[in-house]
Amino acid sequence: MSQTFMGFLRKDGKVGVRNHIAIIPSVFCSAKVAERIAYQVPGSVYFRHPVGCSQVGEDLEVTAKTLIAIGNNPNFAGVVVVGLGCERFSPYELADGIAPSNKMLDTVVIQEEGDSLAAIQKGSRIAREMQQMASKQVREEFPVSKLIIGLNCGGSDMTSGLIANPALGHASDKLVKHGGSSILSEITELLGTEEILARRAVNDEVAQDIMNTVRHTEDKLLKQTQQSSNKARTHLISTGNYDGGLSSVVEKSLGSMKKSGNAQFSGVIQYGHQPKSQGLFLLDSPGHDGEVSTGQVAAGAQIILFPTGRGTPTGFPGVPVIKITGNPKTYGRMKENIDINAGEVLLGNRTLEQMGEEIYQDILEVASGKQVKAEILGHDEQFCITRLP
């Protein structure tokens, strides 16, 4: 089996699995103009968000770093930054942050152009030209060491922890073994497993980082739930979990953690930051589906792997999200949304290892250009920047 994929080489040495033009608003006020530009130029994608102004401190920093990092993701051949003109996060600062990638880049500011129609017209012309340039680029062969995948999950049921996540873990392990990178997040779903995670750290420093990251999240949750009049709400595991057969929070969290297989952790990365080397990483992010994917794409992930037991249709602009379900009934119902039917393991037709191999092969096919169902159907709900209190 080949350990390569066909991708698009960028000038900074990164490799994209898609070749879109990204239309990125620096502030929520320019979101509609960005959307209109994207509609004018098929092949471009836009990033609607509610932030970029009236923010301070770390919260604004995370927004700025994340938007810059999205622009730097190699799935985008070019970027059109769309600003309003008076926002806290300047569109020129956003463009300056993307400039080091040396990709096609331009900025349109509504208040400088005159009005939204003028800005849409200028932005559309720029995006059209970028799209034509991008269309000339051909895919070339690269080793899987150029791939970064994000491990997410949502709409879970008991088949997620039992089948889809462990199968994905086998695929993630194989990618990491061949020099690729994989990012686990959802710290809120990992409580109770911090010592197990830390044991998988590549060195003591990373082990300490992992312990601190999980404990910090647990402390924050504890503070938020201390005032609750319903004490059962502060438990890390619910009655429904028990009924489903889970006997401890460690067992529940392991079901989530096993998306990352058994590989060693090379490091912990903060939201809006990128790993400095290759391997398996832990990204500090809460469990919200969109916030997780956004943090992973900002970290450089070109593909998101997404187990879903109950089935969710969501996707990410310009980044394929591969949906996997361990529930054969969900696959039967949601065939138009789910890419991989890991329910075959539940039915006794495949082992977890065989399913992991199928997932790995699908990652390579998608990296080489095969579109996933969320892309074809236009799902792009997962872009969602995390906010700090």
Added chain:
Amino acid sequence: MKEVAAKAQKSALIIDATDNVAVALQDFKKGDQCQISSNGREEKIQLLEDIPFGHKLAIQFIEENESVLKYGEEIGKMKTAVKKGGWIHVHNMFCERGGGK
């Protein structure tokens, strides 16, 4: 989930080769024969209790205070020993982490 369970073979899944439990892939009744398979290991285990879909069964004798291993990791310890084919849940397993029952 019950309908999903009904279609599955009468089997249980061992997630990691080092585990001492398997997870029921359908609802089982006391006395049922349950097929387990993992990396070449094929075996039929007679169940000593009713075990619902998604719940754990011991695939070997596990002593009091011995670790319960699933996903290749300790998810808790036994409060009381369990025989091969027995049901493992909060009535006979404990874990100090997390609150709840």
